[in-house]
Amino acid sequence: MESLMHVGFRVRVINPNSRFKSFKSPSIPMDARRNTVTCIRSQQSGTKDGPLIATATSDSLVEELKSKDWEIGVLKDEIAATQGIRIRRRPPTGPPLHYVGPFEFRLQNEGNTPRNILEEIVWNKDTEVTQMKEIKPIYTLKKALENAPPSRDFLGALKASYLRTGLPALIAEVKKASPSRGVIREDFNPVEVAQAYEKGGAACLSVLTDSKYFQGSFENLEAIHSAGVKCPLLCKEFIVDAWQLYYARTKGADGVLLIAAVLPDLDIKYMLKICKMIGLTALVEVHDENEMDRMLAIDGIELIGINNRNLETFEVDTSNTKRLLEGKRGETIRQKDILVVGESGLFTPADIAYVQEAGVKAVLVGESIVKQKDPTQGIRGLFGKDIAG
Numbered sequence: 001m002e003s004l005m006h007v008g009f010r011v012r013v014i015n016p017n018s019r020f021k022s023f024k025s026p027s028i029p030m031d032a033r034r035n036t037v038t039c040i041r042s043q044q045s046g047t048k049d050g051p052l053i054a055t056a057t058s059d060s061l062v063e064e065l066k067s068k069d070w071e072i073g074v075l076k077d078e079i080a081a082t083q084g085i086r087i088r089r090r091p092p093t094g095p096p097l098h099y100v101g102p103f104e105f106r107l108q109n110e111g112n113t114p115r116n117i118l119e120e121i122v123w124n125k126d127t128e129v130t131q132m133k134e135i136k137p138i139y140t141l142k143k144a145l146e147n148a149p150p151s152r153d154f155l156g157a158l159k160a161s162y163l164r165t166g167l168p169a170l171i172a173e174v175k176k177a178s179p180s181r182g183v184i185r186e187d188f189n190p191v192e193v194a195q196a197y198e199k200g201g202a203a204c205l206s207v208l209t210d211s212k213y214f215q216g217s218f219e220n221l222e223a224i225h226s227a228g229v230k231c232p233l234l235c236k237e238f239i240v241d242a243w244q245l246y247y248a249r250t251k252g253a254d255g256v257l258l259i260a261a262v263l264p265d266l267d268i269k270y271m272l273k274i275c276k277m278i279g280l281t282a283l284v285e286v287h288d289e290n291e292m293d294r295m296l297a298i299d300g301i302e303l304i305g306i307n308n309r310n311l312e313t314f315e316v317d318t319s320n321t322k323r324l325l326e327g328k329r330g331e332t333i334r335q336k337d338i339l340v341v342g343e344s345g346l347f348t349p350a351d352i353a354y355v356q357e358a359g360v361k362a363v364l365v366g367e368s369i370v371k372q373k374d375p376t377q378g379i380r381g382l383f384g385k386d387i388a389g
């Protein structure tokens with residue numbers, strides 16, 4: 001996908017209502033773009049006879065590239081919309097300052113605020129990742145992975161726990177705060193929480209790494225990994241770029257979350273391939289029927305999470321899990337041997353029994369256990385019994 005963004009290509013928009021039926025991307029070949037960048041860099045290092053003409057050419061080329069990249073972003077949103085994706089990936093800045101493209105595109109700058117919290121998070125993440133990529137280019141991450149220890153088997157740990165206890169395997173979430181609940185645990189020591197979860201019988205852990213909205217961090221993930229916690233670790237992030245997969249793996253993740261509400265099918269397929277290549281288990285998250293159907297049409301998905309929380313409105317409804325596993329969808333899931341995780345809003349043994357009855361073999365739980373003084377006891381309370389091995 002990333003390369004598509006940077007090479008000249010023609011996009012045909014399938015949506016019949018689209019204002020942009022066909023669009024020819026910048027026909028500036030990859031090499032020319034590299035040369036542009038090289039040219040700018042050499043100017044920055046600045047020889048005194050650095051040609052002024054080159055500055056003008058570079059500046060206008062950079063402006064043109066920015067504008068075209070922005071237009072492509074808008075078109076990608078349109079393609080995503082044909083898959084029922086409502087989250088727009090357009091950066092919050094709108095068109096570049098000197099944008100002189102089509103009038104329709106210029107108009108789109110109006111009302112350029114996120115429509116809901118998930119969109120806001122994703123826009124913020126796009127900016128954050130762009131900056132991080134500058135600091136740690138992907139080749140440095142790939143290099144680091146050459147000597148990285150093998151990842152742990154996230155899916156295997158869930159299956160083993162389910163077989164051992166006969167209850168849904170627990171992915172216990174290391175979560176200090178959230179947009180919907182604010183601060184959930186004041187005296188938050190991520191390593192102590194992780195160790196308490198492991199002692200209580202969690203099969204895997206989910207570690208929030210977003211700092212702005214969840215007060216999480218990659219340092220937390222790394223610290224839990226280095227402390228010798230044996231449970232496989234899910235990097236709970238808002239993945240918008242394949243770079244993040246490599247980064248997560250270098251920080252000790254064994255699994256990552258891919259959110260169907262954010263990522264179009266092609267991105268999911270591409271990221272699944274990278275996950276496989278670098279030893280990450282992908283937990284693909286859905287919230288509604290459309291997302292479930294899209295994911296069931298993609299080959300190679302082994303783990304699907306059904307989020308009971310609507311990430312646009314914060315509304316939580318555990319019957320969501322049941323609804324998405326009914327009928328034909330449930331049958332397809334069984335045929336494909338996909339393990340389903342029930343996520344969010346689970347507080348009591350009755351909640352666990354309800355989602356197990358619906359067909360889940362694992363649950364992802366944060367608030368109800370992290371807010372207990374002793375999270376080990378929190379797990380006992382959640383299941384109504386001791387599930388430690």
Ligand SMILES: O=C(O)c1ccccc1NCC(=O)[C@H](O)[C@H](O)COP(=O)(O)O
Pocket residue numbers: 117118173175178179180181307309311314343344345346364365366367368
């Ligand atoms: O939890 C939120 O407020 C939230 C807001 C926006 C995007 C994602 C959000 N949460 C991620 C999750 O779905 C939960 O952390 C996870 O499933 C655990 O949920 P819970 O047991 O209810 O803490």
